[in-house]
Amino acid sequence: MAFELKKGLFAIDEMRNVSIKIGKVVEEEEEWTEPMGPTPKPGILELRKWDHKLLERFEPFYAPMSDYCNLCTMGPCDLSMNKRGACGIDLKTAKARLVTIACCIGAAAHTAHARHLLDHLIEDYGEDLPIDLGGDINVEAPNIRTIIGIKPRTLGDLREALDWAEKEIVKVLHATHIGNEESFIDYESKAMHVGMADHIGMEVADIAQIVAYNLPKAEQDTPLVDTGFGIVDKSKPVIVVVGHNVMYSRPVVEYLEEQGRIDDFEIAGLCCTAHDMTRVSSKTKIFGPISYQLRVIRSGLPDVLISDEQCIRADLLEACKAVGIPLIATSDAAIRGLPDVSDWPVDKIVDALVSGKLPGVFLSDPEKVGQVAPLVAEAVFKKHGGERKYRFFETDEDLWGEINKCTQCMSCVFTCPHNLRIDQGMAHAQKTKDLSKLGYLEEQCLACGKCEQACPKNIKIINVIMASNFEKLYNKSGKTRVGRGPIQDTEVRNVGQPIVMGQIPGIIAAVGCINFPDEMQSIREILEEFLKRRYIVVTSGCHAMDIGMLKDEEGQTLFEKYPGIFDAGGLVNTGSCVSNSHISGVAMKVASIFAMRPLRGNYAEIADYILNRVGAVGFSWGPYSHKAASIATGFNRLGVPVVVGPHGAKYRRAYIGRYYKPEKWWAYDIKTRKKMNIEPAPDSLLVAVETKEEAIVQLARLALRPNDTSQGRQIKLTHYLELSQKYLGTLPDDWPLYVRSEADLPLKMKDQLLQILESDYGWKIDWDKKKILEGPIRPFDAGFNPTLVEEVYEKYAGEKPPQ
Amino acid sequence: MAFELKKGLFAIDEMRNVSIKIGKVVEEEEEWTEPMGPTPKPGILELRKWDHKLLERFEPFYAPMSDYCNLCTMGPCDLSMNKRGACGIDLKTAKARLVTIACCIGAAAHTAHARHLLDHLIEDYGEDLPIDLGGDINVEAPNIRTIIGIKPRTLGDLREALDWAEKEIVKVLHATHIGNEESFIDYESKAMHVGMADHIGMEVADIAQIVAYNLPKAEQDTPLVDTGFGIVDKSKPVIVVVGHNVMYSRPVVEYLEEQGRIDDFEIAGLCCTAHDMTRVSSKTKIFGPISYQLRVIRSGLPDVLISDEQCIRADLLEACKAVGIPLIATSDAAIRGLPDVSDWPVDKIVDALVSGKLPGVFLSDPEKVGQVAPLVAEAVFKKHGGERKYRFFETDEDLWGEINKCTQCMSCVFTCPHNLRIDQGMAHAQKTKDLSKLGYLEEQCLACGKCEQACPKNIKIINVIMASNFEKLYNKSGKTRVGRGPIQDTEVRNVGQPIVMGQIPGIIAAVGCINFPDEMQSIREILEEFLKRRYIVVTSGCHAMDIGMLKDEEGQTLFEKYPGIFDAGGLVNTGSCVSNSHISGVAMKVASIFAMRPLRGNYAEIADYILNRVGAVGFSWGPYSHKAASIATGFNRLGVPVVVGPHGAKYRRAYIGRYYKPEKWWAYDIKTRKKMNIEPAPDSLLVAVETKEEAIVQLARLALRPNDTSQGRQIKLTHYLELSQKYLGTLPDDWPLYVRSEADLPLKMKDQLLQILESDYGWKIDWDKKKILEGPIRPFDAGFNPTLVEEVYEKYAGEKPPQ
Amino acid sequence: MAVKKEDKYPAARRYQVADIQVSREATAVKPNVVVNLVKKAKHPVLVTGGQLLKDPKLVEFAVKFHEKGIPIIATGGSSKPLIEKGVKPQSAVFPLHYVTQFMLDEEWQGFDGKGSYDVVLYLGFLPYYLSRMLSALKHFSKITTISLDEFYQPHAKFSFTNLTANKEMHYQMLEEVVNNL
């Protein structure tokens, strides 16, 4: 029995004029017995000590893009050579401030996304909609539990987490105002704080949409959906969605299913909305990531385009106009200057778009989007009768006309993010009539369009490149496993021990954008190396859809070759950007489910646990966005190192430790009650690598953890050494640092390695027993129980930590 | 009778297991009868139509500082000549995005400030502390009423407003993420949205501190406090506070008053915390604005320094260390890399600081700050026995040694924000031994210190300049009227009609920072022109304290010469930065109290009212901060134009209308039911002027409003024309635009002006009656009732507006 | 006296070391180039700024420009000394910020109604303030902007070189321009 008191004045029995004031009444059917940890809803200060520990070890590195600061009117200021500006800030601190702003923007993106979605869903489904992520999930919201200290039971409960995130983002943003922080270390601590908040925003968004829209609930065997440029049946009207928030376009599926007409249309998506559409209905398809936006639009394939928010091209309207595709913008984050038609009747909107009276509209009512888009698509389709307007070039002459304009001035090369040698492709084509050199560029091209802006001859370079690889591009298709959302508790239970003990050599979390340094294939090659070696590979967002369109020689994508299970050799797609929270979440769940560490309001202990024990490594081969920056920074605070591709160096800041400074590498050992020197594992939290070879070796390297068992260390070192030999042609320089005893050594190489340790490093070896007598940083101890956190030490050791 | 239900499980009578869910129960002792307007708690969309109206007329102007965008790793991108970057954004939109980010930072500053303060005050005073701003204030929170749609009665009620502001800031910040908005107009609308939110943040902060700390409540005759460099009695220990949030340092006063020792110390402040300290206790003093920070620190005057947040030099710790002043940082927005000693006992902290073991500490507990600071100041004072360490130079030889190092390489000149001719000052001194040229620079110098960073000879240029004006600087002292907070309802009632009808020629709101283009005196000269002409002048923050240290020939400051009343010829200091909300608030109160326009959730109507009727003009002679940017943008959305000094052009964006495009200048007239052409009054919302002469003329010009009565217009034109003649040497070019009938013409010049209208402009004049027959944009109509808002028209006209 | 000695011609050192985030820097020009540009212009104009209030020499030069038939838009209060010397500026009340906004509008017919200005000369401005205006015109208009101030202006299309160390040379260069118009 329940009754509800609404907002307003009310009376109990006869007691008029009684005023009742109520804080928050939680419906506690079953009390959560986990005791509250030290830092529920932490502010900037609560975890600063933890951050400073990390930052002392993993020292911030700054690579300024601009030597100047223009942020206030006392400037511009020349900060080169670490000079100070008019406000007194120096270059490092100014860059740390920029990074903090970027992380605020990234965290704000997911948090505002979550807020929109949650408000909308509560309106539609009620705040009491239970959070049910399926029978295999008891730890439903590890980030929220750990950071906020609550156990959300309903949609409505999620608001408390979002309130906190918004408050903290605003606080940190405040600190970026001129004349606040003067320490780059404290800016980094703040960046980590909003990075952590980002994971709350993401978790709220994904949990809310999973429960309200009934997306897959941690299923391992979600369907495989078509992915790639060549996926759509061109004989149907094509509806294309682009963006990162499915709430605006989901009603399209709903409406068409209600009408029984879903099979009469093609619904395909670009970027994360594509992922989430496939989670709504596996009848939808994935075109590809942001680098496919201009490809798809200029191909003329879409009959209508629905945009929502984030990572959408800022010339979308112009691009659509150029090929006559009506645009429906839906999110107030990206209104695109369009007229707001949200209160128009459906037929008036459809007419305006089909007739071309309006090239695009802003329509914030998702239900109307659901009706308008199919009607527009069908009408536009009928108009062109399947003969779409534009396909890069109408004729071959047009293509060659463009190519022949090129004078090899190289303006394009010097503005291309990858310095692609378009000049050479053009020259080769001009000389030999062979398009293959241009076509090969398509495999690397971001289709960002800057080359066209720079070209003095106004050559449609993107179209030339796409047309030159036309066949291959149109045949690009593969399969993506639909995003499953969270990892099951049972899966965690199964793999917790092997992960923590090191027998599963690591978790590689391949997430982020598409700013790869190389052909797209490289991401597949890197990940397969780890899948074959039975690491767990988790992915999401753009990386997941890229994997989904890359086939091996046998024509199979990784999703087809490897199961969707969270276990050794599994390839898990969690879903869209916001599903990244399940990756941080699963690290927390290992601590909670396997090691019984309490999550509730207990962030530092959990992060410390993960840093020392969980061999998870983030990998973002092509990061470019602020979201990627804040997600990574959130992972870093949680003790998870992240390897980024070479463009990632442009984030300006990395966290790289100096292995050669022994004083930086220590832990309290709860078992021996000593402060001990430890191996530098991992020795960085954020590092940009140049090549796929380097990426592979670093990922294996950074999966090492101080708490590895002998067996685990042996396995991890085996992979590390093998991969180094394979890709670097030699044993890695630093491998002896990770050897605690002979049991850590890869079996097959044991003698050889002992020899090296003796001869090159002067270690003492007992050759009879093949034992190491002297040399390692520390001896192996099976009971080693490391922590960097004084409070954690005290909690488990029952005494103050040693000095 | 009241009882309270706390958070948790509870039962009513016997009904165990009943669960009660309650939304929000408001204690409504007296119902607020004002009906809810159309836009309570508006999101980005609700006021977009209003923004687009403004932006259509007051077209955004962009003056890029950098041609490049470096915000994502696909860049850097060359956007020069409005090219598009890798994400598709063009230069204008990229700059609009930067402005939006700046406004988010500004709004976040005040909002986070408010949040800290409110959380702290609710803890100390309880959420039920009533909002009582004195008997003369019924409209207690005009911004909150108008924007949020609530009438806050207690501290606790303010949370609802802050929750909204945080949510909206995060939403707008989201929109600045790569790949969101593609329209600069929509970015501007978002900048206006957070600018408006900023006024909520400010209003909450100031109301909360007024009621909790019992600051002056709209009193007209608040005390005058000492202001300027030469204010402190050097024979006492000197405690200096710097920043913008008084909650951290107020306990110093409290503690010393409790101890009965307040007179044994000097407590003086820099920046807004100084203002708010004088509101706490008029025994405290004001050193000056941010440009006085290095002056004060390097002079060695302080015995301890307490910093909080915003606009504090980012080399504060280094500057303090250099002269041995212990630093206590208090706000988590600016921890400055210092160790957190908040849980140390007081004596341990005092010892660490006095002994110099720690050059500074972070101490987040305000009560402890209150005890530590006096103890430290006294101990330090005892140590040096009144002989403070440093006074720019210990000896004259030291000073001349520095001067003689100068080679006139001019590196300083080319890095100085004002291009001050330090080289000439140095050369003159070298040649003639006369320091006066260097000393004169002190009057203009921001003391930003960039010159020292650039000097290849490492000359202590700041110290040279300060020492060269030593006498004058040390004698600089004046009086500031303590910030009164809001304007009384009765004052509004008295001046409402003359303001709206135009008999009070305008309200000049001089607010913002100290990046003046000229000697500081210029601000006094400008404002006195208007005070003499019986405009209302309102001020706050740095502008208010600058006015307080500038004396006229008779040695009087404006505060001593003009009363603190909100009436013609009054000079009102509202207080610190956050007190700016009372300036937007008073414009709203004119609409509410005088014109009976409902405020509640009714923003567009109120802004439209102000734009057309209230001749208020913001003036920021030296703006530099993000806060200033967002405050101004918030004023702009409210229909208040803002004139900024020349450095303000570096905000990159202005809103400037084109008077010569008649189609842009129109209004619906509710009386005649017509859409009419109107005079361009005002014709810009944000404009940077170069000189004080220009500032004066523009302020008078922008105070014109379409709804001026004949008498009002006549008065306003009289001032405008007189000032133009005085400062520009001629009648302004555009004066005929503002003439609706002969009654608008300044009496003394009437014939002359009619002559000009006939001969130069071809107007038809009836010379017998001295009447204008033909010429004006529109005839004067006493019942003219203009609005730009269709809904407002409909509400009052009872029909759809004409086309 | 004309500027002749090449070796004495100062380097184009921009007014602000940090204001150089530009894709295209102003060409530093000598007086004869300015003369040629103005002579070829269809609708040239001189915009004067508030620094005329501080330097009477600049007023004198502006007057000479006017005498040579170059119309003047006076900003920043510079109209006052000009009017006192008999110049009638095309506009006196609009700050440079307005003037620039108007110039960004290709349809604007100028204060004299004779169509848009194609060559705009600047004299007597706070360098940082002028810099922003020149930046706007560089990116968003086709107008040829020429700064005649003592500080080299990187965002102009053409600018006098940096003459801050040699006021006399600055005056000489201005002299050379007005003499040859």
Added chain:
Amino acid sequence: MAVKKEDKYPAARRYQVADIQVSREATAVKPNVVVNLVKKAKHPVLVTGGQLLKDPKLVEFAVKFHEKGIPIIATGGSSKPLIEKGVKPQSAVFPLHYVTQFMLDEEWQGFDGKGSYDVVLYLGFLPYYLSRMLSALKHFSKITTISLDEFYQPHAKFSFTNLTANKEMHYQMLEEVVNNL
């Protein structure tokens, strides 16, 4: 063959038109300058990057540097072809990002323990990746950085000019450097 004809020497066009927000641009140098810098260095080192995997000529040149006694830090997987050619790099496993972080530490003794490197040569990098590292070293260290890549690197202290249009000239210049060491 040495580069001789002055008029054919290409302009120092930076690798990325937008990466020029710099207070100090690299001096574009010819091979003999590089030779002199290296000869005068106390502890020079060549850092090789991942582009050696794509251009065997670069590997050859790196080997020649090594033969002339310049130690090599191999990054990006470049160790593999180098080791195959008999070179033993000082380090193979650390990416350039690590190497740069180590170099920023004045106390670092180098991979060989012989003290900090004073002159660092770069060969075979993705230009945008190298650019960021050079920027860090420019602002926060005293190291003399020299880029030998085909793209001119504005943040280096010294850089080969832009040679992208003329691969042969690039090879010739490298040849000239190694021959004269």
